[in-house]
Amino acid sequence: MRKVTIFMIPLTMFVVLSIFLYKGLYSDPRQLDSSLINQPLPPFSLPDLMQPEVTHTPDVFKGDVTLMNVWGVWCVTCAVELPYLTQLREEQGVRIVGLYYDQDTDPDFGIKSIPTIQKEVEVKLGQLGNPYAFNIFDVKRDYSLDLGVTGAPETFLIDKQGVVRMHHIGDINPRVWNNKIAPLYNQLVAE
Amino acid sequence: MKQLTILFGILTFLAFPVLAAEEAFVFDDPAKQKIFLELTQELRCPQCQNQNIADSDAMIAHDLRRKVYELLQQGKSRQEVVDFMKARYGDFVSYKPPVTPLTVWLWLLPPLFVLIALGVVFSRRKKQTEDFDEAVLAKADSLLEKDK
Structure with missing residues (x-):
């Protein structure tokens, strides 16, 4: 009997370790829980990308359920999701607001001028479809940092009170929309 | 050869400021x-x-x-x-994890393993001395005697 227990110890340790490591195989290290969930959007005051004289604040999210999509023309995956986002806007009337930031605009030097960026955006949206109600221009990428954005594309689902309800890292495709975002989106719209 | 060494030394020192100037975050x-x-x-x-x-x-x-x-x-x-x-x-x-009920094991487990291992080692050693077989010792002694 004693012998059996002694042999059981390494066996159980092995089994526990195996389960732990096996689960690790399928865990996605990029799946980070955003610390913003169920928090109101951090305050901001940023210009519109196309009309820089217009200033946006978190008030633009009050009253509508909105997808805030972080993107840029330099981002390959963003180009992939643009047609589908456009489809969501046209077929389901989803309100999508862009948070645009540029890679080449060094906050300290500013290599690219705003007209150049506007031109690039117009061309890109002309080719692939324009899902955006409007674009907020995160000039110095400070706001992306406040939101905990790690890259592009990333999307925030924001409810009618301007509270962040979901943070999705990566592109939005039919699978992600139907399985992950749409259930909560529909629930928020119905509220 | 000596000249080469000196040249190499000079080059090494020349390289250092280049490393330092990579990104300029200057603090007073x-x-x-x-x-x-x-x-x-x-x-x-x-x-x-x-x-x-x-x-x-x-x-x-x-x-x-x-x-x-x-x-x-x-x-x-x-x-x-x-x-x-x-x-x-x-x-x-942060690379320094906070202490939470879940992460506290990171600090607790290693000493715990050491303690368990020490416990096992000591208990075994004790048993060995207790299980000492006089007959076997006598036999070994006689074998040694024979070899002489």
């Missing part, structure tokens, strides 16, 4: 400079995971370095900068 206060270097080592890049923001060349790492610099220049303390980053990117962003 050497203490702040030290905190900056420590923090960029300790904060993890959320994009290229397993690199700290000092090593990573991802855009987010550039932005985080700049933010750390800005915050320190504003007179924020080391802990305030870490809290600022954690509020945005979660505990993940």
